[in-house]
Amino acid sequence: MGIEDGLWSRSRRAAYAEITQVAMRLFLDQGFAATTIDQIAAAAGISRRSFFRYFGTKEDIVLGDLAVQGELVRDALEAVPLTVPPWDALQEALWKVEGLVGDDETMLKIATMMYETPSLRARSIEKHLQWQRLLVPNVRRRLGSDPTDADDVAADAIVASAIACLDAAGAVWARNGGAADLKELYRRAVESVRS
Amino acid sequence: MGIEDGLWSRSRRAAYAEITQVAMRLFLDQGFAATTIDQIAAAAGISRRSFFRYFGTKEDIVLGDLAVQGELVRDALEAVPLTVPPWDALQEALWKVEGLVGDDETMLKIATMMYETPSLRARSIEKHLQWQRLLVPNVRRRLGSDPTDADDVAADAIVASAIACLDAAGAVWARNGGAADLKELYRRAVESVRS
């Protein structure tokens, strides 16, 4: 059932790309909130109803990748030896995935739009909470936590803080127009939290 | 212009309390998502339109206080001497406000509802982001950061992590049915992040 490249899945992937591209142009052109689903559907040449068969919400066009990236981070984290302490392992896993995203130019536009659109910001954090659920089990093993101890907050706290640092770094990065280096900002963020 | 206790503001406050109470009963009874604005308005004896004059969104009924609490935390933080290091000052400020909230019984019900209702969870995080904007300036002063250095992530990272710890502690607290002590959970969360 793995990678089937029948006509169905191929054209479906093409449709995803097409819709995303068209919608992004509209978002960056006239703003996220001011763009309606009808406009996107019309511009993409599909019906309103079909749009919702590709994306559950308008926000998913922008943030849909975050769900996938979460699984990539988890996989990358699983690949790091359990002897590596949590913070270092998380950093390594995050960088492995962060390297896959597109060019800084469009990244910056998306990030800026995200940080000034409340509903987008909220959804992005919601997605990051899903990351948390994916990453916590591995960090618990890394800490040698008792799997039956429901009161153990350590792993939850560390993962939540790491993501908070990534978020803070991203916010500063976007605020300054992408001038600083994101990795360096994250490194400094973690450093100041832990010192 | 300060605290005017004319008939207008008194009855307005009473209306707030009335609507909140009625709505909470409905939420806890039949779930947040399954409760419509029309039901709340009807139960509170007001029109649909008037409801939106009191609360901007359905989520604000549950989370409205968070905005106010944010300002309280800021004020409490401002009251802590600048010589106290960030983490300690934040903890002190958070506890001062956390002590004001109601009994654990209803708090737990609300927290549980929040953690299993996506839209509520998202909004609550959005509110916590507002806390961040309120608290960061003070923490920057505490760190002796250069006010003109836009690249300085330290304060943002610390505040974001502290709130993340509070959130993680709250999640664990709600997950276990309010068995553990929230303050103790937070203390342990911060400890594991910084060790």
Add this chain to the structure above:
DNA sequence: TGACCGACTGGCACTCAGTGTCAACGGGGC
């Protein structure tokens, strides 16, 4: 007491997101 002002209210109509349903279409296997 009566006229007036300003805030609150309810009702109506509207936009927009999101969902359920159903008939029509179109490719792949027999």
Add this chain to the structure above:
DNA sequence: GCCCCGTTGACACTGAGTGCCAGTCGGTCA
């Protein structure tokens, strides 16, 4: 050629949230 199955578009519907307007009611001043 025929059937199965996934996709599509059209229609109708709910529910959140907003703009507008006319009516109401408390407070104020003459």
